[in-house]
Amino acid sequence: MLISELQTPALLVEQAALRHNLDTMTAALPGARLRPHVKAHKCTSLAKLQYANGHRGFTCATVREVEAMAGAGLGEDLLLANEVLDTRRLGRLVDDGHRVTVAVDSAETIEAAVAGGVREVLIDVNVGLPRCGCSPDMAGALADLARRSGLTVRGVMGYEGHLMLVEKEAERRDSTEQAMEHLLAASAAVGGELISAGGTGTYAVNTWADEIQAGSYALMDTAYQQLGQPFRQALFxxxxxxxxxxxxxxxxxxxxxxxxDHGLPRIDGAEVWFCSDExxxxxxDGMPAPAVGDLVRVQPAHVDPTVALHDSLYLVDGPDVLDRWPVDMRGWR
Amino acid sequence: MLISELQTPALLVEQAALRHNLDTMTAALPGARLRPHVKAHKCTSLAKLQYANGHRGFTCATVREVEAMAGAGLGEDLLLANEVLDTRRLGRLVDDGHRVTVAVDSAETIEAAVAGGVREVLIDVNVGLPRCGCSPDMAGALADLARRSGLTVRGVMGYEGHLMLVEKEAERRDSTEQAMEHLLAASAAVGGELISAGGTGTYAVNTWADEIQAGSYALMDTAYQQLGQPFRQALFxxxxxxxxxxxxxxxxxxxxxxxxDHGLPRIDGAEVWFCSDExxxxxxDGMPAPAVGDLVRVQPAHVDPTVALHDSLYLVDGPDVLDRWPVDMRGWR
Structure with missing residues (x-):
């Protein structure tokens, strides 16, 4: 099948750029140093390539993502790096032999993990982004509570999400160090073997975490393009x-x-004015004069919520469509 | 089922507010005066209520929406108010006895309508929004071309989308009048029996179009709330x-x-700081101190792309879930 035969709009993934991105990240963070975040692509076919590159543990943002990964045979070590209050679906996966760890940041989420049959947790620590995560000085007490509740505490996680798009690398590194000081202090109080943090923006500068939860690097978007990292735009x-x-x-x-949510998309050789529903x-602005029927490749500013709008990714090479990959982790039910 | 048993996030539609909105619009624009736009809800279950209110013609934005409406038995008079280059799926619906009219604004889209087996078109006229639609002074020539190509030209359409959210009603009315002057001039040159235009923002002030293509009024969003129209927020x-x-x-x-894309959502009694993926x-800010586990109703700023992110709408009344309606028109394939 040719790209020109696709119903538009359609999400394209350029095979060569994807391959480059996956291999570049694996070279920088081999094996367990990377815990790829699947929320950026929501596609088990793509996760299988990350697994084949040697990354056996994955990060998820929803119960649905954890279920889909386990269902695809990728359930060796799944971290739900988010707070959830109904963990019964996760407990069933544990019963079926998958390894599922969930983030907790409160007595309520610890109770929820126990109630649903989850056995392993990470203490989620706030490292500066006003979102989830307990205050660092509460991490030890929460770990004690979790252990008293019968849970295994594998360690800590803390997402420095507010630093991902800091433009200057030196500034990103210094701010990440400060954020990770909080996480290391929490880790000392919590114990366990894991310090999980980071993302595509800080993968190269966060040398304090044991494992990095990067996801966007595989497909990329225009927001991350600005950082000048060695990843290529693979998604169009x-x-x-x-x-x-x-x-x-x-x-x-x-x-x-x-x-x-990260701004207007980009079209090479053009100035984007605005987007409506369709x-x-x-x-x-530099491109040849467009004609009705011309194909256009639009580069989105934010990969994650863009992929979530589609049911398929088309793997392409030049004019050829090589494969259709279902976006099989979207939704929540 | 109770709302409290739903997997979150979930889209709720409050039955009483929806009923109020549908009946209020039908009272203002009965029968053929309204051609409800289904892109705002992408849900044939909801479209059936609009049909039951006496609106037999519908507006669609994608081929998929037209197909789903026809498949649900709502194919009496479907207008695809958008340019499409591959109309074969539409032609098959016409062959099956559904009435499908498509917008055209160029020789290429006229040719595409003919090639795919569509028999009826509207000339899409630019009335001020820099998007689709031919220049008003080209409308007559395009209608001639369409008729020479064997198509029936039912009339004109022109969407004054740039005026939907103009805050002051008098200003909205005056600007709409100016926009519709272009459409009426085009209509005089084109002929046919239809002048189709408008949306929720201009439904009360656009007295020049024969039929109004409003969609957002059924579910509403915070952007339209600002206009002070008689519609209630039904979507959460x-x-x-x-x-x-x-x-x-x-x-x-x-x-x-x-x-x-229309800004941050609203939560009553709170100040929304930012949204991340999940x-x-x-x-x-006024609400009782939130506790882990509390249910929260978030009001989106733009109904159409919000609905497109979900596979279901839950019809609710107080604490009860009355029905689950599939969002069965999303996607493009």
């Missing part, structure tokens, strides 16, 4: 020009095919 | 508080459960 939303006016053109890629309006 | 993203810190709390509703961080 393929569209068609459906209308050409004097001064602008319109592609059939809109808000239902990409997420704007449209991107752009002014050609 | 249900979440649970999963983490509470000193000064903020976190609900399990994030970028994958609502769209930020989280909304908020500061309580």
């Amino acid at each position: 939303v393929l569209g068609r020009v459906i209308s050409v006016s004097s001064g602008w053109a319109v592609a059939d890629v809109g808000l239902k095919a990409l997420s704007l 449209h991107t309006t752009f002014r050609p | 993203v249900l979440g649970r508080v999963i983490s509470v810190s000193s000064g903020w709390a976190v609900a399990d509703v994030g970028l994958k459960a609502l769209s930020l 989280h909304t961080t908020f500061r309580p």
Whole structure:
């Protein structure tokens, strides 16, 4: 099948760029040094390539992602790096022989882990991003409570999400060091063998965590492109020009095919004006004059919520569609 | 089933508010005066209520939406108010006895309509929003071309999308009048019996179009709330508080459960700080101190791309879940 035969909009993954990204990250963080985050691609076919590269543990953001990974035979060591209050579906996976660890940051989430049949937890520590995670000075007490409740505490996690897109690498490194000081202090109080943190933005500068929870590096987006890291844009939303006016053109890629939370998408050789539900309006700026029917590749600003809008990723090489990968981890049910 | 038993995040539709919205719009624009736009809810169960209210024609934005509506028995008069280059799926619906009209704004889209077996078109006219639609002075020539190509030209459409959220009603009315002057001029040149335009923002002030393509009124969002129209918020993203810190709390509703393109969502009694993939961080501001496990109702800023992130709408009344409606028109394949 050819790309030109695809119904648009469609998510394309360029095989060579994906291969480059996976191998570059694996070279930097081999084996257990990387715990790939699947929330960025929600695709077990892609996770299998990460597994084949030697990464046996994975990070998930939802119960659904954990279930889909286990169902795909990738349940050796799944970390749900998020707080959940109903862990029964996770407990069933544990009963079936999968290894599932869940993040806890409160007495309630510890109680929920016990109630649902989860046996292993990480203490989630706030390292500066105002989101989940306990205060670092509470981590030891929570670990004690978890152990008294019969849980195994594998260690700590703390996500320095507020530092992922800090532009200057030196500043990113220094801020990450400060954030990780909190996590190391918590780790000393908690014990266990794991210090889990990081993401694509800090993978190279976070030398304090045992394992890095990076996900975006595989497919990439324009927000991460700005950091000048050695990863290539592998994800594109393929569209068609459906209308050409004097001064602008319109592609059939809109808000239902990409997420704007990190800003407007990019089209090489054009200035993007705005996106509507099913449209991107752009002014050609260097590209050949667009004609109705032309294929356009739109680069989204934020990979994770963009992928979540689609049911498939198309693996492509030049004009050829090599494979269709279901986005089989989306939704929550 | 109770709301409290739902897996979160989940999209709730309050039955009473939906009923109020549907009946209020039908009273204002009965029967053929309204051609409800299904892109706002992507749900044939909801479209059936609009049909039962007396609206037999519907507006769609994608081929998939047209197919799903026809498949649900709602194919009496479906307008694809968008340009498409491959109309074969539409042609098959026409062959099966459904009435499908497609928007055209160029020689290429006219050719595509003919090639795929579509028989009826509207000339899409630009009335001020830089998106699709031909220049008004080209509409007559395009209609001639369409008729020479064997198509029936039912009339014109023109979407004044740039005016939907103009705050002052008088200004919205005056600007709409100017936009519709272009459409009426085009209509005079094109002929046919239809002048299709408008949306929820201009439904009350656009007295020039024969039929209004409104969709958002049924479920509503915070952007449209600002206009002070007689529609109630019927759509909520249900979440649970999963983490509470000193000064903020976190609900399990994030970028994958609502769209930020019209801004941050609203939580009554709280100030929303930011959204991450699976989280909304908020500061309580008037609400009772949140506790882990509390249910939270998040009001999205833009209904259409929010619904497209979910596979189901839950119809609710007070604490009860009355029904689960599949979001059966999403995607494009």
